[in-house]
Amino acid sequence: xxxxxxxxxxxxxxxxxxxxxxxxxxxxxxxxxxxxxxxxxxxxxxxxxxxxxxxxxxxxxxxxxxxxxxxxxxxxxxxxxxxxxxxxxxxxxxxxxxxxxxxxxxxxxxxxxxxxxxxxxxxxxxxxxxxxxxxxxxxxxxxxxxxxxxxxxxxxxxxxxxxxxxxxxxxxxxxxxxxxxxxxxxxxxxxxxxxxxxxxxxxxxxxxxxxxxxxxxxxxxxxxxxxxxxxxxxxxxxxxxxx
Amino acid sequence: xxxxxxxxxxxxxxxxxxxxxxxxxxxxxxxxxxxxxxxxxxxxxxxxxxxxxxxxxxxxxxxxxxxxxxxxxxxxxxxxxxxxxxxxxxxxxxxxxxxxxxxxxxxxxxxxxxxxxxxxxxxxxxxxxxxxxxxxxxxxxxxxxxxxxxxxxxxxxxxxxxxxxxxxxxxxxxxxxxxxxxxxxxxxxxxxxxxxxxxxxxxxxxxxxxxxxxxxxxxxxxxxxxxxxxxxxxxxxxxxxxxxxxxxxxxxxxxxxxxxxxxxxxxxxxxxxxxxxxxxxxxxxxxxxxxxxxx
Amino acid sequence: xxxxxxxxxxxxxxxxxxxxxxxxxxxxxxxxxxxxxxxxxxxxxxxxxxxxxxxxxxxxxxxxxxxxxxxxxxxxxxxxxxxxxxxxxxxxxxxxxxxxxxxxxxxxxxxxxxxxxxxxxxxxxxxxxxxxxxxxxxxxxxxxxxxxxxxxxxxxxxxxxxxxxxxxxxxxxxxxxxxxxxxxxxxxxxxxxxxxxxxxxxxxxxxxxxxxxxxxxxxxxxxxxxxxxxxxxxxxxxxxxxxxxxxxxxxxxxxxxxxxxxxxxxxxxxxxxxxxxxxxxxxxxxxxxxxxxxxxxxxxxxxxxxxxxxxxxxxxxxxxxxxxxxxxxxxxxxxxxxxxxxxxxxxxxxxxx
Numbered sequence: 001x002x003x004x005x006x007x008x009x010x011x012x013x014x015x016x017x018x019x020x021x022x023x024x025x026x027x028x029x030x031x032x033x034x035x036x037x038x039x040x041x042x043x044x045x046x047x048x049x050x051x052x053x054x055x056x057x058x059x060x061x062x063x064x065x066x067x068x069x070x071x072x073x074x075x076x077x078x079x080x081x082x083x084x085x086x087x088x089x090x091x092x093x094x095x096x097x098x099x100x101x102x103x104x105x106x107x108x109x110x111x112x113x114x115x116x117x118x119x120x121x122x123x124x125x126x127x128x129x130x131x132x133x134x135x136x137x138x139x140x141x142x143x144x145x146x147x148x149x150x151x152x153x154x155x156x157x158x159x160x161x162x163x164x165x166x167x168x169x170x171x172x173x174x175x176x177x178x179x180x181x182x183x184x185x186x187x188x189x190x191x192x193x194x195x196x197x198x199x200x201x202x203x204x205x206x207x208x209x210x211x212x213x214x215x216x217x218x219x220x221x222x223x224x225x226x227x228x229x230x231x232x233x234x235x236x237x238x239x240x241x242x243x
Numbered sequence: 244x245x246x247x248x249x250x251x252x253x254x255x256x257x258x259x260x261x262x263x264x265x266x267x268x269x270x271x272x273x274x275x276x277x278x279x280x281x282x283x284x285x286x287x288x289x290x291x292x293x294x295x296x297x298x299x300x301x302x303x304x305x306x307x308x309x310x311x312x313x314x315x316x317x318x319x320x321x322x323x324x325x326x327x328x329x330x331x332x333x334x335x336x337x338x339x340x341x342x343x344x345x346x347x348x349x350x351x352x353x354x355x356x357x358x359x360x361x362x363x364x365x366x367x368x369x370x371x372x373x374x375x376x377x378x379x380x381x382x383x384x385x386x387x388x389x390x391x392x393x394x395x396x397x398x399x400x401x402x403x404x405x406x407x408x409x410x411x412x413x414x415x416x417x418x419x420x421x422x423x424x425x426x427x428x429x430x431x432x433x434x435x436x437x438x439x440x441x442x443x444x445x446x447x448x449x450x451x452x453x454x455x456x457x458x459x460x461x462x463x464x465x466x467x468x469x470x471x472x473x474x475x476x477x478x479x480x481x482x483x484x485x486x487x488x489x490x491x492x493x494x495x496x497x498x499x500x501x502x503x504x505x506x507x508x509x510x511x512x513x514x515x516x517x518x519x520x521x522x523x524x525x526x527x528x529x530x531x532x533x534x535x536x537x538x
Numbered sequence: 539x540x541x542x543x544x545x546x547x548x549x550x551x552x553x554x555x556x557x558x559x560x561x562x563x564x565x566x567x568x569x570x571x572x573x574x575x576x577x578x579x580x581x582x583x584x585x586x587x588x589x590x591x592x593x594x595x596x597x598x599x600x601x602x603x604x605x606x607x608x609x610x611x612x613x614x615x616x617x618x619x620x621x622x623x624x625x626x627x628x629x630x631x632x633x634x635x636x637x638x639x640x641x642x643x644x645x646x647x648x649x650x651x652x653x654x655x656x657x658x659x660x661x662x663x664x665x666x667x668x669x670x671x672x673x674x675x676x677x678x679x680x681x682x683x684x685x686x687x688x689x690x691x692x693x694x695x696x697x698x699x700x701x702x703x704x705x706x707x708x709x710x711x712x713x714x715x716x717x718x719x720x721x722x723x724x725x726x727x728x729x730x731x732x733x734x735x736x737x738x739x740x741x742x743x744x745x746x747x748x749x750x751x752x753x754x755x756x757x758x759x760x761x762x763x764x765x766x767x768x769x770x771x772x773x774x775x776x777x778x779x780x781x782x783x784x785x786x787x788x789x790x791x792x793x794x795x796x797x798x799x800x801x802x803x804x805x806x807x808x809x810x811x812x813x814x815x816x817x818x819x820x821x822x823x824x825x826x827x828x829x830x831x832x833x834x835x836x837x838x839x840x841x842x843x844x845x846x847x848x849x850x851x852x853x854x855x856x857x858x859x860x861x862x863x864x865x866x867x868x869x870x871x872x873x874x875x876x877x878x879x880x881x882x883x884x885x886x887x888x889x890x891x
Contacts, residue, residue: 051422077424089419091412102412105424154424279684327873334613337687338813339872345806346865353858462802466695473688507703514692514699521689522677 003062004029004189005050005158010059012045012213019045020213023059027158032180032190034204036197038235042213043193044086047160050191051083052076064157078106080157086166088143090150092136096127099135099146103153113153120149141172148179152188159183161192165199177203197234201225209233249377251499257383257452259491260390263484264445265468266475267397268438270483273472274414275434277333281340282320283468285347286442287461289316291450292351295360305364310443316347317439321432329431344462351458358457365451386448393444394484397437401480406433414478467494467510470517476527485529564884565738568824569731572597576727587723593831594726595787597824600811601733602780604823606773607812609746611753613687614774615805616674617781619697620667622800624782625789626701626708628663629717632656632790637716644706656720660786667782668775675774679767682756694805702797714795721791729787733780737820745772810868816878821885826878830864837863 005027012020020042027033035043048054050061052073061069063079071079091099100120104113121128124145130138135146144164151159161180165173177199184190194200201207201221209217209230216233217224224230265283272280290309297305324343328336368382401407412420413430421427442461449464450456467490475486490513497509520527572594579590599621607614630638630645631654638650654662678689701708708714740746749769752759760766789795807830815826837860844854871878 053418053422072421072427073418074421074424074426077422083422085419085422089416091415091419093415094408094411098408098411102408102420102423102425105409150423277684279687324869324873331876333684334611334682334687335872335876337613337684338809339869341806341809342865342868342872346862346869349858349861349865353856353862356858466691469688470692473685477684508699511696511699514696517692518678518689521681521685525681525685 003027004064005191006060006062007050008060008062010046010049010061011057012042012049012054013057018057018213020049023210023213023215025208025215027189027191029157029189030184030187031206032184032192032204034200034207035191035193035210036195036200036207036234037210039195041210043195043210044162045213046210047083047085047162047191047193050076050160051081053083077154077156080155082151082154082156082159084147084151084159084161084164086162088140088147090135090138090143090146093134095132096135096138096146097131099150100153103150106154116153116155120152124149141168141175144168144172144176145179148176148183152183156188158189158191161190163194163196164192165194165196173199211235247377249375250379251495253374253379253383253387255492255495256390256488257386258495259488260387261445261449261464261487262468262471262491263487264390264393264441265464266471266483266487267394267480268441268445269465269468270472270475270478270480271410271434271438271441272431274478274480275410275417275430276325276329277478278325278336278340279333279469279472279477280325280438281337281465282343282347283438283442284344284459284461284465285351286313286317286439287446287449287464288351288456288458289313289347289461290443290446291362291456291460292355292360294364294447294450295355295362295456298362298364302364302367306447309364309446310440313439313443313446314436317435317442318432320347321435326428326431329427348458348462355458359455360457361455362450363454364447368451382448382451386452389444389448393441397441397480400437410434414480467513470513472527473517474520474528476529479527479529482527482529486527560886561742563886564821565735567885567887568734568738568821571824571828572727572731572734576723580723589835591721591723591726591791593827594723594730595721595784595791596808596811596831597730597827598726598733598784598787599781599808600815600823600827601730601737601820602777602782602784603808603812604777604817604820605737605740605780606770606777608817608819608823609741609749609753609773610770611818612679612682612770613684614690614777615687615809616690616693616697617777618800618805618808619694620671620778620781621785621788621804622697622701622797623667623670624663624785625795625800626663626714626785627666627782628656628659628786629714629789629795630707631662632659632718633716641709641712641714641716642707644704656718656790660783660790663786664779664782667785668779671775671778672771675771675778679770679774694801698797698801701800708797709795711797715793717789717793717795719790719793721787726787726791729783733783734820734824736776736780737823740773740776741820745769749773806868807864810864812878813868814871814878816880816882818877818882819880819884822878822880822882825880829879830867833867834860834864 003026007023007025010020010023011018023046035046037043045054049056052071052075056069060067063081066079068076068079091102094102097117100117104116107113121131126142127146135143138146164176164180168176180190180192180203192200192204201224204221206218206220207224208215211233217227217229219227265287268286269280269283272278290313293309293312294305297308320343324339328339365382368385371378371380372384374384401411409420409425409430410433413425417427445464450460468487471486471490472483474489475482475484494509494513497512498506501509575590579587603614603617630649631652634653635651638645674693678686681689702711704710748759748764751762752764752766752769756766811826811830812823814830815824816822837855840855841857841860
């Protein structure tokens with residue numbers, strides 16, 4: 001397998017506080033990799049740094065063999081990285097259709113864009129029904145579908161999702177995770193960050209446990225759930241990071 | 244009644260239309276970068292001076308030059324002064340734009356002195372026409388029509404073009420839009436260019452109405468347009484346009500209806516209105532959706 | 539580090555301890571500087587004395603502006619309006635009745651006939667400004683950021699429109715002439731020192747420490763029990779009082795009042811002084827006035843024309859250049875050193891801390 005995304009010794013600081021310390025992660029083409037950890041573990045910082053929202057203090061990030069560490073954030077999507085940030089972030093005053101169209105900002109193949117939009121509207125009839133309504137009026141679950149679809153409109157190589165299950169009911173979460181699996185089946189590599197460890201373990205080929213800005217443990221669902229250190233890594237050991 | 248009513252309304256809307264265009268110019272930039280741009284005054288003043296300098300040339304030449312000058316000025320100030328400050332707190336940006344405004348204003352005084360200069364860019368529109376049985380000033384009628392046409396054009400641009408979509412997205416959530424690939428520099432530059440185009444049109448129409456320019460030419464109209472954007476809701480373009488019309492109409496009607504003793508104070512009432520709006524409806528009469536920081 | 543935030547338990551009764559005396563060092567230095575300028579300038583010719591006197595009046599204004607804007611971090615474009623109130627109130631109380639009768643027809647009879655002592659007029663001017671600030675500030679102190687900027691700008695414009703059109707009381711657009719000109723380098727210098735002391739004592743008070751906390755983080759300060767609106771209002775009223783006094787001195791220095799003198803140009807000048815020096819410290823306010831006043835003076839001389847020694851040619855700058863340079867300097871400071879020359883620190887014996 002070739003590494004699509006390669007992160008080495010990544011350190012991110014807010015003032016003097018380390019949000020991430022020496023993080024190494026590889027994501028190979030076609031994989032689903034998940035990062036789990038409690039609130040404040042550094043998960044959002046990780047995705048934000050990859051996307052270029054937050055600058056790194058040290059380390060390297062390579063995507064398809066190219067250094068992307070200092071890329072301005074509007075360029076990362078042009079390289080093939082799409083981020084669905086935490087809290088969904090639909091553009092609330094724009095219509096559903098406009099949100100989808102905006103997802104294709106970097107594309108110029110208008111007829112293909114139209115076809116893609118149709119495909120998503122077919123897949124989610126509720127979005128078709130409300131396509132001319134402001135996206136802010138959709139329910140939380142509908143907004144989550146919309147932002148994932150919107151991210152996919154850029155036809156990314158790598159889709160990054162930040163807490164896609166946050167604040168959603170269990171049935172909706174099922175749908176969201178179905179959508180994630182389907183997306184992988186279409187050849188998109190996925191990096192998903194979750195507090196909801198069970199979901200993230202189940203969907204992923206490999207999982208890293210992040211706590212206090214440090215990767216504590218890595219493995220597959222089977223190896224991790226059998227690991228005696230798993231709970232300690234997930235819930236505790238904050239003192240190590242603070243030191 | 245009817246013959247007095249129509250000219251008063253045309254009057255009110257020609258004033259309101261200029262305020263609306265100015266408020267939109269301010270609102271466009273505010274909505275994408277949270278900059279309350281004081282220097283918009285000079286985006287109006289400088290093209291008016293271009294009209295003065297080129298007053299011996301054909302109207303087409305002088306007006307085109309005015310538009311060009313406004314666009315160049317807007318792009319230069321964006322690049323030199325506002326881009327380095329992007330992301331800084333809005334209060335500092337406001338002071339910075341105040342400084343930019345004063346700098347350009349003083350350059351104008353330096354280059355042209357501070358006395359008023361005669362301009363008459365639209366001499367062809369002197370005179371009046373009959374409209375529904377009333378004599379209406381042709382220039383004022385043109386002003387109203389131009390404002391309406393520009394409002395419609397801007398709406399179409401924002402609603403139906405790709406640039407417009409990107410600008411509206413940036414106005415709602417700048418970071419998210421950039422994540423989707425919207426280029427910050429391009430959106431902001433577009434906002435400045437549009438703002439400058441509107442300012443140039445205001446410069447032409449307003450200088451045609453007043454007949455002269457001076458270094459504070461744009462300031463008087465921009466200060467009132469600021470009020471309009473606040474009343475309409477900072478960051479909301481529809482609100483800015485409506486606010487502009489509202490302020491213009493109210494101020495014209497106050498002029499017509501207030502007892503003569505109080506007329507000179509009419510603008511004081513308008514500014515009082517702003518303070519009241521800020522206090523009781525800090526998001527304006529038409530709150531902007533997705534406006535991040537509260538004022 | 540910003541010194542005041544290190545010790546949050548400022549109390550006046552601790553000033554007599556060694557630590558307390560150390561805290562007074564910035565005040566001491568600033569007062570000595572102003573006193574030295576005053577004494578030195580008093581030895582110069584009358585023209586130079588007047589320049590320095592004018593600088594002292596600017597100093598009072600900028601200190602007044604600093605008291606609110608520096609400590610609260612909230613924009614204020616209205617302070618020149620409070621200068622105007624101080625200036626006009628004092629003028630109306632101290633002008634000779636004959637002079638008032640020629641210019642101002644709508645004065646109430648008692649005011650038209652009265653002529654008060656200059657000290658009474660000056661204090662009345664300061665307190666009138668403070669009183670108006672109390673009324674105006676009560677509602678608008680709730681606003682921060684751009685809202686505060688636009689609201690205070692609106693206040694300035696309202697004052698300007700009212701003063702400029704209330705012709706029977708203020709003289710309107712014409713100049714109001716015939717104010718007694720009692721301002722000298724001595725009383726202006728002492729008033730400047732007084733303003734500095736007042737601002738310093740205030741800035742060491744609990745009220746101001748709470749206000750500074752709200753400047754750094756309004757939400758956290760509120761959560762910690764700081765009554766932000768009240769503390770802001772205190773600073774606003776005190777600042778308006780100082781600005782009002784500055785207006786009094788301004789009026790009785792020039793002997794003539796024009797509403798244009800209390801509008802956007804001086805607003806920009808004084809804000810430039812404060813921003814250039816560094817908005818967040820009293821040292822910054824004082825230093826900004828010194829730097830900009832000196833620069834203005836040099837540029838003015840250059841516009842008149844300077845004869846260089848040894849060269850048979852005069853160096854002369856075109857008129858209006860000074861204003862351009864000042865505005866450019868303001869822009870440069872905002873772009874490259876937004877915290878001003880002092881970076882928000884106070885002066886001590888070991889330099890800026």
